[in-house]
Amino acid sequence: MLALDRYPTGFLPDEETALHRRFLADGHVIIPVADPDRLDRLRAAIAGLAAHHLDIAMPEAPGDFLDAIHTRVGPAALNGFKLAVIEGLQADAGVRRDYFELARPALEVLVGNELAMQRRLNLSVQLPGDDSALLPVHADVWNGDSPFEVVVWLPLVDCHGSKSMFLLPPAAQARHEADFQRYSEAGTDELFAAIRDEVVWLDVPYGTALLFSQNLMHGNIVNGEAETRWSLNCRFKSLFSPYASNRLGEFFEPITIRAASRLGMAHRMPEDFDE
Ligand SMILES: O=C(O)CCC(=O)C(=O)O
Ligand SMILES: [Fe+2]
Numbered sequence: 001m002l003a004l005d006r007y008p009t010g011f012l013p014d015e016e017t018a019l020h021r022r023f024l025a026d027g028h029v030i031i032p033v034a035d036p037d038r039l040d041r042l043r044a045a046i047a048g049l050a051a052h053h054l055d056i057a058m059p060e061a062p063g064d065f066l067d068a069i070h071t072r073v074g075p076a077a078l079n080g081f082k083l084a085v086i087e088g089l090q091a092d093a094g095v096r097r098d099y100f101e102l103a104r105p106a107l108e109v110l111v112g113n114e115l116a117m118q119r120r121l122n123l124s125v126q127l128p129g130d131d132s133a134l135l136p137v138h139a140d141v142w143n144g145d146s147p148f149e150v151v152v153w154l155p156l157v158d159c160h161g162s163k164s165m166f167l168l169p170p171a172a173q174a175r176h177e178a179d180f181q182r183y184s185e186a187g188t189d190e191l192f193a194a195i196r197d198e199v200v201w202l203d204v205p206y207g208t209a210l211l212f213s214q215n216l217m218h219g220n221i222v223n224g225e226a227e228t229r230w231s232l233n234c235r236f237k238s239l240f241s242p243y244a245s246n247r248l249g250e251f252f253e254p255i256t257i258r259a260a261s262r263l264g265m266a267h268r269m270p271e272d273f274d275e
Contacts, residue, residue, distance in 0.1 A: 016109045023110050027170045028212035030204055033102040033154075039207065042098050043156050046230075049088035053081060063206060067157045067227040070127040078125060078133060086123045096121065099234060100255060103152045103209045110211060111150050112238040114261060116252040124220075126163065126229035131222050135165075136188035137195065140214035140235075144245035149235045153210040156230035159202070163225040166199035168217040176217075192219070204231075 009017065022029050033039045047062035054072055059065035073081045089095050100107070100117060107115060126133065141147050153165070168176070176183075176195060183191050195217060204210045212218065214235070223229050235246070239254050239261070246252060 019106065019109050023211070023213075025170070026200075027173070027216045028167055028202065028210055029106065029110075030202065030208050030210050031103070031106045033207060033209050034105050035101055036207060038098050039102055039154075042095065042102075043206075045092070045095070046085060046089065046156060049085045050081070052088070053084040063157055066230045069125065069228045069230075070130075073127070075127060075130045075132045078127060078130070082123055082125050086121070089121060089123070096234075096255075099152070099154065099232070100236075102154065103211065103236075106209070106211055107150070107152070107236055111236055113256060114239040114258050115254070115256045116237050116239045116248055117255045118235040118246075118251060119253050122233045124229065124231045124233065126220065126223040128223050128226055128228060134221065135219045137166075137192045137217050137219040138188070139217050141244075145214055145235065146237060146242055146244040146246065147215050148241035149214055149237045149246075151210075151212050151214050151233050151235055153204070153212065153231055153233045155204045155206055155208070155210075156232070157227065158206050159204045159229055159231060161201055161225060162221050163223050163227065163229045164202050164204055165218055165220045165231075166201050167212055168195050168199050170213075170216060172198040173216050188219075191217075 009020065012020065019029060043066070044062050047065050048058050050066070050069065051058050056072075096117065096119075099121060100115075124133075124135075140149070140151075155164075157163075159165075172195065183194065186194075199217075202210055202212075235252075237243075237252065239248075239257065243252070248254070
């Protein structure tokens with residue numbers, strides 16, 4: 001293993017170093033999206049798909065409509081509803097491009113400028129008081145994700161407290177990992193109880209994006225706020241960093257390949273070349 005601590009990062013511009021430091025210290029950053037109009041269009045498209053599925057007119061205030069979706073969709077209908085919205089999104093080839101552009105500057109600083117992106121966006125809709133669609137404490141890296149992946153988590157409404165998600169900061173994670181044997185037999189309830197006092201509930205207002213390391217423990221609990229949570233999430237990684245079970249070409253797709261890499265990948269030594 002390369003002892004990376006020995007390598008200076010001093011060639012990075014100061015403002016990039018500052019973002020790196022924040023990401024490494026906190027395990028996440030929350031940044032304003034790069035193009036607020038694009039975000040508004042994406043949210044309006046999602047509200048439109050939801051309205052279409054419910055057979056009602058396009059709402060005038062998409063944010064309020066999404067916040068109040070629990071007045072129209074109950075837990076029993078939630079899964080079918082979510083599927084209809086995500087299928088509609090997936091059918092629009094421009095949506096992934098939009099998603100990337102919203103976080104591109106931060107991704108290029110934290111991950112790189114030759115990137116692979118998850119092919120499917122994930123949608124999360126958490127109705128107030130509903131315990132049927134929770135994601136209990138986990139780290140994606142435990143289940144087939146590469147430790148080189150970063151999640152871009154995009155709220156479509158203001159998310160805070162239990163309407164948002166929790167993340168265990170790196171220092172606390174390191175302490176719990178050193179003592180992990182204790183949890184090997186434990187269920188997620190016990191694991192959450194052990195970290196509960198140390199997790200951070202991320203305050204992610206509409207108009208911002210959260211980038212976090214899925215190597216850290218995170219998850220959600222029952223939404224105790226009065227409004228519904230809507231968020232999308234999608235993984236990005238440096239194209240040439242190691243993959244785990246989420247493979248390139250299946251789960252991930254290259255989105256920004258540079259000229260030198262194209263030349264390198266296409267290159268073959270001439271057949272009779274010796275020495
Ligand atoms: O949205 C959440 O509450 C959890 C998201 C999550 O687990 C992930 O994006 O890896
Ligand atoms: Fe996760």
